Amino acid sequence: MSLSEPRKSCNAAIPPSVIETYHRLRAGVRRQVTWKLLSERIEIWPDREHLMYLSAVLLELPLLRLWKDKKLYCMPCERCGGVVFGNEVVGMCEHCQRAVELRINPLVLGLLSDETAGLRGEHNLLVADEVWEKLFGLGQGTGNDEAISEKWLRERERIVRYQRFTWVLLWVRGWDGGRLVVVDVLDVNGTEL
């Protein structure tokens, strides 16, 4: 299992058990890692749960580009499997003529990088709704969609891009061969945003 292997470009719903595991493990040692250490740990112990804290910067954040392409949100249609894109949390599958609930396109995380390496949103990375809400005020049912405009997105890009955050990552064994989930984001000192 390579972390840099491209995966489905949609953000699956994170099962509640993953978030529960995060809250159980976060009471323990806060293991600071680099991308290099993180991928080594997963390669050596893929069948363990790893909760890791990574200090990294979003070098690419294509919020505006995805919005202009009408791809800010996406999700596969459950019936036909075709990916539905849109700029709102509900889209329409053209093929099946049915409404599909969409989630934020993980490609928003263009390039998340530290001093050792980086990972792109198109890779083996899932993002919990809470992270989107903290970073952008975007998420499922936040009711914030009406506020989305070119000016608003440009402002979010300006605030979040190049800023160092502590990214909380949980490696979930046994889920689709193991998935790396961004379960939380904290400020650079590891305290709540």
Ligand SMILES: [Zn+2]
């Ligand atoms: Zn469909």
